Amino acid sequence: MHWPNSRIFYDILAQSASPGFAIHAQSLLEAAEEQLARTTAQSNLLSPLPGHQQLVARIAALKYAVAPVRKLPADILLEIFRIVADDLLIPFYYINWYSNRHFRPAFRLASVCSYWRQLMSTAPRLWPTSMTLQFSRFGCSPQYLDVAKTLLQRSNPYSLDITVDGRGLNVEPSLALHVIFVAMNVASRWQRISMDCDIVPFLRAARTPGPLIHLTEINLHNLNWDETDEPSAFFLDAPKLTRVSLRTSHATKLLLPWSQLTKLQLEGVESPGFLAVLEQCISVVNLRLVGYICDEDVIAPSALSTIVSLVHLSNLKLSVTEDHCTFDPLFRHFTFPSLINLTLNAPGADDTPEIGESFPSFLARCSALSDLSISCFDMNETALSDILLNIPSLTSLTLAACFYCVDNAFFERLTYRPTDLVPPAPCLQRLHLDGVNDRYSQDVVLAMVCSRWWTDDALRLPAPRVARWQNIYICGRDPPEVVLSDAFKAAMAELRAEGLVFEVEEYEETHGDN
Template sequence: MTLIGAPVRAALLEQRERTKRSSKAEIERFIEELESKIISLGSQICALEELRDHQRACVLALKHIGSPIHSLPVELLVEIFDLAAGDYPYIEFKDMYRVSQVCSDWRQIAHSTPRLWTRIPSLDLHRKGNVPDPMAALLARSAPLPVRISLGHNYGGINPGILEEVMKVSSRWGYLLVDTIGPTPLSLLRQLAQCRLDNLEEMDLGSIDATESTPPPAFIAPRLRKLSISNFTGEAPQIIMPWAQLTELTFECDCQDGSLEVLTQCTNLVKADITISEWSRPPQVGQDLIYCSQLQSLELWFMAENPLFFDYLSAPVLQELRLHLDLADLPTELHWAAAHFTAFQMRTPNLTRLEIHSSDAFTITSDDLVAALRSAPSLTHLKLGCYDDTVDNAFIRALHYEDGVPPLVPRLHNLVIKWTLVLMEDVLAGMIASRWWDDTELVPSLVARWTHLELQIQCNWDRPLWELREDYHLPPWPILQIFTYTYT
């Protein structure tokens, strides 16, 4: 049984009484009136629902406008977009595409910010067809800022259409990398050299195929400062560069005179990374020194039989020197020319950082190391990575500080030794302790206190390191880091 409310029952009773008194025509008219009212009420309900939905949309829009992301300045939003692309030298187009597709405002900001599009991914010069659409968009949106260009090339032919399109924006190249499989043909370099390179500051040409007999390419780049180049054949670099304006150079040459010829022209170098694959030229009496008056950092990779490079070089303001002696492929064992290196050190009185890494085919004795350190009174950082008995107990004793005895390398406070042989615990611990003191102790005036010690040694000690720390008052971690290993 359905229960009906009192108002409804009253209405039904009233209609029943009225029906009894009304004619059929009156009833039909009354029904039409009621249906009209129902339709009118339905229309009002629809209008109210539409008004409600509109108001809800207004509320959501106002909340969206008032969200924190919309209160950020455009400059800060651009920084966020830039971080979204990562720290890589080249961006993935899809990353910036996603950012620009979030909303119309973000798309407008991204497309109107050229610096977001300056890191162009590698362009494959061997690719068939035209420049890919994403690359064309990047080139267009990056204008007018300098761009980073990477040109990929393999043993196939070069697509002239792609190269032509990229060369159209050569005046905006800020960095150029020729990423090739095998040597870069001179024909490609010659085309690049004909471009306008008004903004080019850094260039990496890889290795050069110098077998062609055509004239060498000549680059004119008024802002070029950093250059990386390898020349595997020929007596001299098969390329003309504004060497005198370079401040950083990475150069590899397999000829005996190529490195010297290049350095002679690089009069303003501040940092150099030189690889010498062959060296057979004996020192000449009266040979003019190559005077590198501004060179501060030098990294040398010797893959040669006679590393006499130092006989020709003078670097009075040199502060950092890294030596890599890699002669593993040679049939005989070779020895370090200590006298040549010591003579070079006399011309570099400001050397503060020294690294020496040698293979087992290149013999450096502990006496050679001590002689090198005696000629480096300003040395503060020393890193040794030798695979023989170069660093032995005698060398460690030479570093021991004793009152009344002039100390070896008195300013040395950062020492890293890797891959050395067995050291006696009392010799090593005593040397470390002699150059270490607590803040409460009297500070010796003739020697610097350790700030970093990293030692990787073969160790057969009877006591654990923590006992040595207590007995010898050694520096705590992380100032002192000792990693031990054993041979099986």
């Protein structure tokens, strides 16, 4: 304890170890309380009599000395501490000026007496193993860093989940670097590390830390490499690392165990060589790429000479960030035989990017694809028709803001005819069209719907070679310009009554929107 009368407290604790102390402790406590009552009655709050604080300290020490908790074995006491810590220390600990109170219970438990402090120091599980370090006007102070270091030391040797949040107020870069150093200096204990700040200056000077034996996930954003920077092997030796998210335009500057990753997100893709990096990701299951390839000449010609198969990939999201760019080189260079879900997004500006001439043949190589979503890409009727002919396993198709490809030819292509030897999209059950122009006839739409619909009691003979619709949604621009005829509305209502989820948004003259 660290107050003026702590000597009294520790003297009584020392006496409590003597034989027979417990017999006399209660009478000593009663005598001290009576004396305190007398001195309180004789004094006032503004000018207490001499010895008042000493009596308060003596009573506190005597109460603690005879408290039942003093008789608990160490393992029981530690279990109580654990329950207190679990109740009062939240899973993710934000070390900042306002929330240091979340750590006070642990510090207070360790400050009650030397015995409790010793117990707490031998129980690292009672100290936080998940921590967020924030850049703020307080976050780079020596006191802030001392608290962070103490907490990290006391949880040793357990693995850590560390987040460095660099989105706060602007601070001096040299001070911010101290926060990064606190996190980087415990790299050997990382299990998950997330940094929303530029750690490239550290990586330039850092030595390879050795095996990161606990590390399973990294999220590194805002990495600002120079063209002249040498690749960093800081994260290369991480035998358990399987999940990676990077936001950088130079993915090749960070050496990683690419072959063992199962979940990968790369934002800012644009640099030469990223396809060569992707070739190494032979275990990836979930992949998201955000960026663009401006021109083929940024890819080495030899890199595109063969088709590379990533046999485990099942979920792929591609987001183009520039109107004039494309992922077409990727479509030519890869095949994903286990791909199930594919999402393509573009910025949504007036000049939407082209989807690329290699996309239909790429789809043909993705034989397991069942869910395809395309938003804000420029496609004409021919390109969309080619897509429909190369999705034999697709069950769900979403087209959003693809304004110039949905017309009568699209719906006619999807209309099933018993004479079709190879019907387009034979497994398609869900169709979602959002933001399409009104370049189609309602009769053509209705014919397409009815050609692929039947009730359970009215199964057609011979059996159709296409799947039955489950859900159809069509909506034009906002607000929709389509005015549905009474005949179409009646047919749609009848199909709904039979069990089909079928909706076509129309222009409402009263409200002007949907």
